[in-house]
Amino acid sequence: MxxxxxxxxxxxxxxxxxxxxxxxxxxxxxxxxxxxxxxxxxxxxxxxxxxxxxxxxxxxxxxxxxxxxxxxxxxxxxxxxxxxxxxxxxxxxxxxxxxEAKLIVIEEDKSLSEAKKIKIHDGHKFRNQRVKIYGWAHRIRRQGKHLMFITLRDGTGFLQSVLNDKLCQTYNAVLLQTESSIILYGTLKELPEGKTVSIVCL
Missing domain, CATH: 3.30.1910.20 (asparaginyl-tRNA synthetase, N-terminal domain)
Structure with a gap:
């Protein structure tokens, strides 16, 4: 009125x-x-x-x-x-x-070793190797425009993953929400005892 x-x-x-x-x-x-x-x-x-x-x-x-x-x-x-x-x-x-995100296109670097498809609970067998894991985004935390943390869940466990630079700026990354189904490619890195194994995406 x-x-x-x-x-x-x-x-x-x-x-x-x-x-x-x-x-x-x-x-x-x-x-x-x-x-x-x-x-x-x-x-x-x-x-x-x-x-x-x-x-x-x-x-x-x-x-x-x-x-x-x-x-x-x-x-x-x-x-x-x-x-x-x-x-x-x-x-x-x-x-x-x-x-701007729609203009960023990410392609797998074919010069790298082939990523092996694994389950999260088998991660300890593939440390320092390139892997690909299918799962759901359980938690998402963005730290500025160039860093993003995703806790991945696949039914066998949870995995902390890290995305940086352009990987965080693609259209799909910007719109990513919890429970989204995703595939992550990267190298498994061992962290100190008591910490969750993380995957650094490439």
Missing amino acids: SGENNAPIYTSDSRGDDATGDGTEEKPFKTILQAMRKAGSEPFPVIYVDSKEEGKKYEVVAKAQLKKQQKIWVRECYKLADGQKREDEDTEKRLKNLE
Whole structure:
């Protein structure tokens, strides 16, 4: 609703409710600020508050009281506008990143040794060898634009994998979500005792 609607808005500190009220005489809002939110823009329609006169329900809000609440309302509007602006900028930036990601094409380096297809629980047999593992992205953590950690799950175990540079910037990598089905190619590296074996993708 906008300020063009001239229907009066009722508020009542004692009987009103900002959550369930609709600004009518029977179902008033609790606060003047909520009445302003309903109006949406200036000039505001007439806003009524609890009457100080005995036997009278409502009276027009005093100008000083209205002005005080109006300042709060204006600050709130600026805050909302800034939030929307940041959201729009973030959306534009994300769309730009997606378009750039579509231009990045990764191909397997044929000069490297052939990757052996294995299950995660057999990883200890293939340390320092190139492997390929089919599985699901159990967890994903991105660290900036050039580093990405994926915990891979294949039904036999879990494997910590690391992607860097352009591998993190492809269209599929940018859109990757948990539970996505993926194939990882890379070299298995042994970590200190007590740590999870990791696969460094190439």
